[in-house]
Amino acid sequence: MSDTDLVAIDCTEAGRRLWAYLDGELAAPSVTEMEAHLTSCAKCLRLNQSQRQFLGLLHDDRTPTGLEAQAAALREKVRQRLAEERARSR
Numbered sequence: 001m002s003d004t005d006l007v008a009i010d011c012t013e014a015g016r017r018l019w020a021y022l023d024g025e026l027a028a029p030s031v032t033e034m035e036a037h038l039t040s041c042a043k044c045l046r047l048n049q050s051q052r053q054f055l056g057l058l059h060d061d062r063t064p065t066g067l068e069a070q071a072a073a074l075r076e077k078v079r080q081r082l083a084e085e086r087a088r089s090r
């Protein structure tokens with residue numbers, strides 16, 4: 001048994017969840033799985049970003065620096081959420 005129920009998702013699954021994720025309609029564990037995938041998959045991160053831009057959610061954050069910054073912020077967010085979920089399931 002692992003200490004977390006999170007599942008590693010692949011690009012197909014990430015693509016399937018993308019719109020729900022951007023719409024904020026994913027359930028919390030799925031969001032964490034999605035974000036975990038985005039931290040490790042540049043392709044899906046970029047797709048996520050271009051869709052976000054398309055939706056007008058991003059403003060002038062389209063530089064590689066912005067991408068890096070968002071990836072770092074995402075990693076931090078995932079770390080926090082994993083810690084929270086571990087603390088909660090104790």
Ligand SMILES: [Zn+2]
Nearest residue numbers: 011014041044
């Ligand atoms: Zn991917």
